[in-house]
Amino acid sequence: MSTYLLCLVLFCIGLYCVLRKRNIIKIIIGLGIIEYAVNLFFVLIGYQIHGRAPILAKDQVISNMVDPLPQALVLTSIVIGLAVTALIVAIAIRIYEKYGTFDISKIRRLRG
Amino acid sequence: MELQLLLLFMILGAIVAVEIEDLLSSVIAVGAVGLGLSLVFLILKAPDLAITQLVVEILCLIILIRATIKKDLPLIRDGRWLFNTFSTFLFIALFLIFAYFALKELPNFGAPIMRVAKEYIESGLEKTGATNLVAAIILDFRGYDTLGEATILFTAVMGVLAVMRKVGRINGK
């Protein structure tokens, strides 16, 4: 139970960074921390105490494996997080070239 | 025991990454959080995830450092600073209280209910012939999700190549 709470505290630190900071790079860092916390929570749910990794070995019968289904979902999620981070960094570089600053309170002109 | 210690190290690294003002130092602190996460995946008996998290973390650091080099910016605080910070902390405290009540309904840590995974483990080798069960799940039992993820990667690459184009369409400069 305390492990789940520590994982959610990590999520809240990332959430605070997204809500309160004004620099775009800090917001990207906060999004990265949120993504680490969510992936960790998924794998924590499927853990079995004294379990073994979900890979079969030669001439052995393994009876207690950890849950392989959340691991398959998180594998996909890690690579998707990388793609989203690359896209948002490209947009941030473009914003710097056009406006000259990273401050989000000065980027207000939306042309419709 | 080691799990809680590594989680405390990750929380400390995250606090350093959020609060420090120099951009390069906070990117390095996020890298430390990611490496700690890779160690936690090893302790939780998930070797596939540890390898993938390690190499993806390195690539993410390279891309972030390229965006922040020579573009340091000091942060200023003005306006309704006290009210904003107080309401953010209130929201986070409410979120944690409700999360505590929701987490009591989950099964205990270390005793999962594996209803679907039991069938995957028992009949995985004879149905697919692969000994790595996670690879058998993502490519044979749930191959449709992997197709969706390949589409997302393709769209992200197209998006980056379109955003960083040098010649615009309207002005032509």
Place this chain on the structure above:
Amino acid sequence: MGNKETGMTLIVKTITRLTVGLILLYGIYIVLHGHLSPGGGFAGGVIIALSFIHLMLAFGKDTALKKLSQTVASVLESLGALMFLSIALLGFSGGYFFFNFFLHKGRPFELFSAGIIPLCNIAISLKVGAGLFAIFAVLVLSKKSGNEK
């Protein structure tokens, strides 16, 4: 302005010449043994992209783009995506989507086993590796043009 030295110092260049081939070989090993030991297509594809990025960081962008130009990277990425999709659609002639009907399962713990899973791993690694290298090449190239302002 007659200085033709791009990239990093001589020590870094020597070490890169020794290790970049080993990194590429390690990535291909992780992809091919994806159904026997941990790894798979995604991790192997990222390692292959990292070997080319290592070459670009140590020697400058002209040398790396001579080994793998941007056009070839785009073609390889589309080829990987089309290969994955066609393996999935071929299953329709067996009855379902992703049906495994033309490669038999083989004996476990061997390299040529597990049906279509090795082919899918190779297709995914081509797509991920070429795509991530194209993203990095575009991000670095645009910096050179914005630096002279």
